[in-house]
Amino acid sequence: MSALIQSQANETFVLNLGPQHPATHGVLRVKLTMDGEYIVEAEPVLGYIHRMHEKMGENRTWAQFLPNTGRMDYLHALAFNHGYVALVERAAGITVPERAEYLRVITTELNRVSSHLLWFGAFILDLGGFSPLLYAFDDREHILDLLESVTGSRLTYCYFRFGGVYNDIDDNFVPGARAFIKRLRERMPMYHNLVTKNIILMKRLQEVGPISAEMCRKYGATGPVCRGSGINFDVRKHEPYSIYPEMDFEVPVYEQGDSMARYMVRMDEIEQSLRIVEQALDKLPEGPVMAEKVPKILKPPKGDYYHAVETARGSFGVRAVSDGGNIPYRLKLRSPTFSNLSLFGEACRGMLLPDALALMGSLDLVIPEIDR
Amino acid sequence: MNGGAIKEKLAAGGVLAVNETEYARKGFALDMQVAPEQLLAAISVLDAAGFFIEAITGVDWLGEQAALRKEAETKAATAAKAKAEAAVAAGEEPPPIEPATEQGELAEDALEAVYDFNHYEALCRVTIRTRVPRSKPEVPTISSIYPGANWHERETHDFFGITFVGHPCLVPLLLPEDADFHPLLKDFLP
Numbered sequence: 001m002s003a004l005i006q007s008q009a010n011e012t013f014v015l016n017l018g019p020q021h022p023a024t025h026g027v028l029r030v031k032l033t034m035d036g037e038y039i040v041e042a043e044p045v046l047g048y049i050h051r052m053h054e055k056m057g058e059n060r061t062w063a064q065f066l067p068n069t070g071r072m073d074y075l076h077a078l079a080f081n082h083g084y085v086a087l088v089e090r091a092a093g094i095t096v097p098e099r100a101e102y103l104r105v106i107t108t109e110l111n112r113v114s115s116h117l118l119w120f121g122a123f124i125l126d127l128g129g130f131s132p133l134l135y136a137f138d139d140r141e142h143i144l145d146l147l148e149s150v151t152g153s154r155l156t157y158c159y160f161r162f163g164g165v166y167n168d169i170d171d172n173f174v175p176g177a178r179a180f181i182k183r184l185r186e187r188m189p190m191y192h193n194l195v196t197k198n199i200i201l202m203k204r205l206q207e208v209g210p211i212s213a214e215m216c217r218k219y220g221a222t223g224p225v226c227r228g229s230g231i232n233f234d235v236r237k238h239e240p241y242s243i244y245p246e247m248d249f250e251v252p253v254y255e256q257g258d259s260m261a262r263y264m265v266r267m268d269e270i271e272q273s274l275r276i277v278e279q280a281l282d283k284l285p286e287g288p289v290m291a292e293k294v295p296k297i298l299k300p301p302k303g304d305y306y307h308a309v310e311t312a313r314g315s316f317g318v319r320a321v322s323d324g325g326n327i328p329y330r331l332k333l334r335s336p337t338f339s340n341l342s343l344f345g346e347a348c349r350g351m352l353l354p355d356a357l358a359l360m361g362s363l364d365l366v367i368p369e370i371d372r
Numbered sequence: 373m374n375g376g377a378i379k380e381k382l383a384a385g386g387v388l389a390v391n392e393t394e395y396a397r398k399g400f401a402l403d404m405q406v407a408p409e410q411l412l413a414a415i416s417v418l419d420a421a422g423f424f425i426e427a428i429t430g431v432d433w434l435g436e437q438a439a440l441r442k443e444a445e446t447k448a449a450t451a452a453k454a455k456a457e458a459a460v461a462a463g464e465e466p467p468p469i470e471p472a473t474e475q476g477e478l479a480e481d482a483l484e485a486v487y488d489f490n491h492y493e494a495l496c497r498v499t500i501r502t503r504v505p506r507s508k509p510e511v512p513t514i515s516s517i518y519p520g521a522n523w524h525e526r527e528t529h530d531f532f533g534i535t536f537v538g539h540p541c542l543v544p545l546l547l548p549e550d551a552d553f554h555p556l557l558k559d560f561l562p
Contacts, residue, residue, distance in 0.1 A: 047546040054531070055555050090399060217492070219520035220425040226492070233492040306399030306488070306497065319488070321431055330556075334427040334488070342523045371546060 012040055015353075019048050025122060026367030030344075030360075037352050042345050050371040057331030062088050062298045063162065065331070070156040072335065073369040075115040077157040078108045078147075079311035080369075085160040086241055087307035087318040091300035092162070099287040100164035101243045106280045107147060107159060109273040110177065113184070114143040115312035116266045116273075119364045123263070124195060126361040127204050132195050139187060142180045149173060162298060163291030174281055181274050188271060196267065205260035209359030211347050212257055219343035222336050223314025224269065225363060228262035230255040235310035246283070247276050259362035266364070297326050313337050313364050335369045400488070400497040408502050408511050415514045418489050418498060426488040426497070428524035430532035434506070434558035437478045483509045485534055504534070513539040531556040 018029035027048035033041035053072060057065050069084045070077035082104060089096060096104075121136030144154045150169050151159035159165055195201055216226040226233055234251040236244040252268035254261035302324040308317040314336025321330040340363050348356040390404045406414050459465070482503040489498045504511060513536040515522040525536040526545035533554035536542060544551045554560060 047544070047548070050546040052555060058556075087399070090397070217422070217424040218518055220427075220518075231492050238492075239495050239497075304398065304400075304403070304499070306499075308399070308490075308497075315426070315490075317426060317488070319427070319429065319486070330431050332427065332429040332486075338523065339425075339427075339520060342520050346519065 011035065019045075025365055028341075028365065028367050028370070032353070032356075034353070039348050039351050039353060039356055042348050042356065044341055044344055047371055049368055051368075053372045054331055054333060057328050057333075059327070061326050062300070062328060065328070066161070067156075067158045070153075070158045071368065072333065072372055073311060073313065073316070073337075073366050074155055075118055075366055076108075076111055076312040077155065078104075078111040078151075078159060079309055080316060081157060081160040082108055082242070083307060083309040083311075083316045083318050085162055086309065087305055087320055088162050088298065088300065090307055091303070091305040091320060091322060092298055094163045094291055094294055096164055096291055097288045098243070098285050099168075100289045100291075102280050102284050103150075103165050103169065103289060104160060105243055105247070106177065106277050106284075107150060107157075107165075109276045109280075110143050110147060110180075111157070112312045113270050113273045113277075114140045114147075116270050117143075119266060119312075120191070120195075123361040123364075124201070126357055127201065129195070129198075129201070132191070135187075135191070135194075139184055142183065146173065146176050146180060149176075161290065161294075163294035164289045166290075168289045174284070177277060177281060181278055184270070184274060188267075191267070196263075202260065204355075204358055205258065205263055205362070207256075207258050207260075208355045209259045209347060209351065209362060210257045211343065215343055215346065219346075220339040221314070221343055222339065223311070224262050224265040225314065225340045227251065227253050227265045228362075229257040233315075235308050235315050239308060241307070241309060243280070244276075247279055249273075249276050249279075259358050262362040262364075299324060299326050308334075311336060313366065313369070314340060333372055335372060337363070337365055338370045338372075341365060341370060395495070400499045402496070402498045404498065404500050406500060406502050408504060411500070411502050412512055412514065412517070414500055415487070415517050418500075419517050421491075422493075423489040423491050423496075423498065425518045425520045425524070426490045428488070428521060428528050429486050430528050430534055430556065431484040431486060432506075432532060432556060432558045433482050433484060433503075436481050441478065480505045480507060482506065483532055483534055485511050485528065487514070509534045510537050511535070512537050515539060530554070533557065 012033050012035050015032040015034050016029060017032055019027040029045040029048065031043045031045055032039055053068050056068055066084065069080040073080050117136040117140045121133035124132040147157065148154050150167060150173060151157045211225065211229050213229045213231050216229050216231055222233060230253060232251055232253045237251055249272045252265050252272065254264050300322045302322055304319070304321055306317060306319045308315050316336055317334035319332040319334070320328050323329040344360065344363065348359055351359065390402060393400060393403045395401050404414065483506050484501050484503050487500040502511060511534055513525060515525060523545060525539055526542060528534050529536060529542050530544050530547045530551065531554060543549065
């Protein structure tokens, strides 16, 4: 390949993918240097919807920043909520009532399923299959309805508060969630029969876009991307938070490192998340959903704090520096897709353009979270 | 591998000042302050131990030196006042108020580059900090060791203006391509 590139160095051309392109799912631009149908060089260009959330964090109180967290990863907003409130609770030493922790995990896991369902539909759409999207959205709609009844919103959730959650569930939530689990479990074999075992999909994904475990490490890839490359790393197991240690679930890991492996990881994760929700519903304790003594004006002690959570796309970390005041001195948001996308340039070198799009889809990009 | 083992390795690699922190309270196991010249050595130790790069960021410590001096002055003043009161209470002549000692110019405030590393197998998040003067913020790049650092360093350069010496392409990543401002500096005015 390299000899080919060298001999035809002046026969390459530059192709712009995006910023408005259906395959980039938002405003991501990729500057591709092409040699015919092959990619010689790929450079993602970011920042089209950069909003400087980190600066906003330095301009408002700890609590006022809460709504921002739901506006980064709009597909798994509750996990971002969770990461931020858990950080502030760690810094200020707030204990959360058990029922609130259960509600957090139930809603976060349902949100993870909805995120994976949307990814599933959009990914197959990238590859040219239209109808799975409609099936996935049908299922996802049930989750949105469920979550709307508890959180009050359908997409950019802001449900968690320091010390708990702002609203207890109503009587319809538990039966509704159980009915949904039953429904999706019945539909998963259909997804596998229609899509996973489809020969066209297999040919498009198997051995396409290999990512090695070493590449994951050098670029800091987390989430399904690293688990598709044989790395057993899930923050929920690795540095357990909330009530995850009490839950019985497995972390799906596939060794192949190709796009199919990442696809399989997410499909298996849907089932594992359903397992977690089911167990949490069984064990859901009675009690308050808010800690009693949370100060109105929060002033975490001076120092550095870090908290990581597992989102649908990987490890989301918040690093805060507090100067003892009611406003964060510094707030760093480590978003998983930023690192996952950074390996794209190296991973897609020498690939065919349609294969690179399959690789990009298998990374599950959410642009507002990359650009922050 | 645990915090202790990697701490020993780092100490053997010639890196000074490694502090173990309380994980449950802080969220990271090792907190380490290095000089910019020691940075590459420290990162190489982590690379050899199989760590992955989590993030790079900065903190602007504008006004820190002035705050430190003020704190020291208040401390001295309270001590002097207490001494005088004790003297009056003992029926003695209160000591004359000493004129404030002349203090030199404030030391320059620092920009801090913060590197977070984590391990896929062991629970061991390592934080490395290096401080550089605000007027000449230069840190060597680690993108030759961790290619993933490339974007993190570009982002940090965008936000803080820290120059990563030897970086292959230090152009704005998230900010507009002609941006010449650094919004996370504490003296930034929009």
